[in-house]
Amino acid sequence: MADQQLFSLVERMTLEEKIAQLMQLAVPFFEGAEESGQITGPMESLGITDEVVRNSGSVLGLAGAKKVIAVQEAHLRNNRLGIPLLIMADIVHGFKTIFPVPLAMGCSWDPGLAERSAEIAALEASVSGLHVTFAPMVDLVRDPRWGRVMESTGEDPYLNSEFARAFVRGFQGNDLSGDVHRLAACVKHFAAYGAGEGGRxxxxxxxxxxxxxxYYLPAYKAALDEGCEMVMTAFNTVHGVPATGNKRLMRDLLRSEWGFDGVLISDWGAVKELIPHGVAEDEAEAALKAIQAGVDIEMMTSCYIHHLPELVSEGRVDESLIDEAVLRILSLKKRLGLFERPMRGADPEAERELVFCDEHRHAAREAAAKSCVLLKNNSVLPLQPEQRVALIGPFAASGDILGPWSWTGSKEDAVTVEQGLRSKLSSGRLITAEGCGVSSMTEQQLEEALKAAKEADVIVLALGEDSEMSGEAGSRAFITLPEPQLELIKRLKPLQKPMVVVLFNGRPLDLHGVLDKADAVLEAWYPGSEGGAAVAELLTGEVNPSGRLSMSFPYSVGQVPVYYNHFNTGRPKDAPDAQERYVSQYLDIPNEPLLPFGFGLSYTDFSYGKMKLSAEEMSPDQPLEITVSVTNAGDMAGEEVVQLYIRDMSGEVVRPLKELKAFRKLLLQPGEQQDVTFTLTEEQLRYHHSDLSFESDAGQFCIMVGRNSEDTETRQFKLRK
Incomplete structure (x- = not known):
């Protein structure tokens, strides 16, 4: 359908039909859905008429090829102009085949792996009838108390940007119209949702x-530069104005400055929430501010439907604002090919063949293994074939390892740690006991755990947070393991058996009582459908851990936010002439995190040669080359993540002590050595000055290369301009 045809279509629409295109409703409103007619509670209060449903533009949370086909066919019969629905849902880290949560994927430091995971998710979702995913979430996060940290890839703007691009490529591919096995991506939450006060x-x-x-905008911009089709507004305020009604943010920055002309959608209920925020007196004013800000689709509130007609008739809203929103929505439907193929990729036969197939599960297992981070190992891992293993803990046999936003995944289909280890250990070598629940413990559970541990050579504890303790509305003030799990460690420790802890969680934790007592700690996050198989491969040494932290682990929640790329102060604690007391410090805990950004161990050892610079100075026309040799000095093949950081020693504004600028993941065989060369350009030294200009400063810089943000070699160079 040509653009002129879209204009003609809009001209044929009544005002009510146009406004209905801006309304997104949940499945129960639609004829043909199994849930049709089950409109209760908050949905009932929307006051939606059958006419609105017939003319609405999109549906939320519908999946399954037969269901989608039934709903779309019914909608096309009922819609006067035959405009198809957009089918949208949260496909965050997999459809039926669940991959590790995005925070875990960030710890893989492997954007190619992330792209493949999104491609598989798009394939499974598209044959099940979906058109749009509300992903990727690229909010930069420095506060692990926030439950939705599990949806982010971490605390660094550069690393987040690389993953943002990868996820968009995976979801969308190169041709949304021609490739029906891709999804339109919707980057969220614009903007700075991850910086909520108090982690709440x-x-x-x-x-x-x-x-x-x-720090907060680069990853959104990276997703849009990659061609991301949609943007979702954030729930939070930006410069005192809620994002969903923030004209400066959405019209001036997103649309005018960045040139985004795709579809802007509110988050669930966010238009009406302008009222409790205190910037709208009623639903009419909420609708006015949202449409003026450029919000095209209102998700699951009815301010537009009930009030835009009167706002237009009163002259408070120009109908051209509604027309442009409708055109953007219709243009997306056109790019998806829905006017020619309204059922698009929905295919029950392909759905049966492809969804949760062996190939996809294998990819999920690889992603899970590469996302786990070995945090400690006192020569206990890998497990030895002759050892008897006591597997204890609430996650030993639990399928609750998918994590939040896995709504089409199945805990029953997830490979548990017990299943994974039984497939690796010879008969009779594995003893299991629950030990405790996630947040409770009985004497019987404890007795069974002690009995199992006494019979074993090594204890493996599967501990963590259940999925309700993380994700949306999953903020926690105290981010330790629940007390019964810490008590289980205390009660098992006196047995003096080697103890391995495997953690399943959606955020960096305060690991006191874990890291100090265990002999080895493996951070598995929520690893997805094949999580137990991947963990077993890592514990037995079939796979060598290669994950590196994409977010710092705090020493204490009292440090939060704690992150690697912080500023210095006028009285830094480590200054040569620092006084004992009058420096920037805590009196009772260190300044540094318990585990730094970029940290992760391996079953082999990597040694670094001396860093070599191509010159002592660089200029805009002459980049700097940095070379370091890396050797696998151990006896097992492994992957090392070589990380490059810089520091601008004197800026127009204060600059961070370290900034990640590049990384390289190497697979090295035992004894193998490789030279890694990074090219640093003047463009990578630019930053936002106090007047918001984006440029570099001539002068002295430090360059740091190493295995994590703390363990680096440092050299200096000058930028000449």
Whole structure:
């Protein structure tokens, strides 16, 4: 359908039909859905008529090829102009085949792996009838108390940007119209949702424009530069104005400055939430501010439907604003090929063949293995074939390892740690006991755990957070393991058996009582459908751990936010002339995190040669080459993540002590050596100045290369301009 045809279509639509295109409704409203007619509670209060449903533009949370076909066919029969529905859902880290949560994928430091996971998710979702996914979430996060940290890839703007691009490529491919096995991606949450005060979900965000542009906006921009079709507004405020009604953010920055002309959708209920925020007196004003800000689709509130007609008739809203929103929605439907193929990729036969197939599960297992991070190992791992293993803990036989936002996944189909280890250990070598629940313990559970542990040579504890303790609305003030799990460690420790802890969780934790007592700790996050198989491969040494932290683990929640790329102060603790007391420090805990950004161990050892620079100076026309040799000095093949950081020693504004600028993941055989060469350009030294100009400063820089943000070799160079 040509663009002129879209204009003609809009001209044929009544005002009510156009406004209905801006309304997104959940499945029960639609004829043909199994849930049809089950409209209760908050949905009932929307006051939606049959006419609105007939003319609405999109449906939320529908999946399954037969269901989608039935709903789309019914809708096309009922819609006067035959405009198909957009089918949207949260496909965050897999459809039926669940991959590790995005925070875990960030720890793989492997954007190619992330792209493949999104491609598989898009394939499974598209044959099941979906058109749009509300992903990727690229919010930069520095506060592990926030439950939705599990949806982010971490605390670094560069690493987040690389993953944002990868996820968009995986979801969308190169040709949305021609490739029916891809999804339109929707980057979220614009903007700075991950910076809510106190780590509390939906909470206020207040930061400078420079801070916003320097750290929080780059990953959104990277996703859009990759061609991301949609943007979702955030729940939070930006510069005192809720994002969903923030004209400066959405019209001026997103659309005018960045040139985004795709579809902007509110998050669930966010338009009406302008009222409790205190920037709209009623639903009419909420609708006015949202449409003026450029929000095209209102998700699951009815401010547009009930009030835009009167706002237009009163002259408070120009109908051209509604027309442009409708055109953007219709243009997306056109790019997806829905006017020619309204059922698009929905295919019950392909759905049976492809969804949760062996190939996809194998990819999920590889992703899970590469996302786990070995945090400690006192020569206990890998497990030896002759050892008797006591597997104990609430996650030993639990399928609750998929994590939040896995709504089409099945805990029953997830490979548990017990199943994974039984497939690797010879008969009779594995003894299991629950030990405790996630947040409870009985004497019988403890007795069974002690009995199992006494019979074993090594204890493996499967501990963590259940999936309800993380994700949306999953903020926690205290981010230790629940007390019964810490008590289980204490009660088993006196047996003096080697103890391995495997953690299943959606955020960096305060690991006191775990890291200090265990002999080995493997951070598995929520590893997905094949998580137990991947963990077993890692524990037995079939796979060598290669994950590296994409977010710092705090020493204490009292440090939060704690992150690697922080500023210095006028009285830094480590200054040569620092006084004992009058420096920037805590009196009772260290300044540094318990585990730094980029950290992760391996079953082999990697040694680094001396860093070599191509020159002592660089210029805009002459980049700097940095070379370091890396050797696998152990006796097992392994992957090392070589990380490059810089520091601008004197900026127009204060610059971070370290900034990640590049990384390289190497697979090295025992004894193998490789030279890694990075090319650093002047463009990579630019930053936002106090006047928001984006440029570099001539002068002295430090360059750091190493295995994590703390363990690096440092050299200096000058930028000449």
């Amino acid at each position: 979900d939906y909470n206020t965000v207040d930061m400078s424009e420079r801070q916003l542009r320097e």
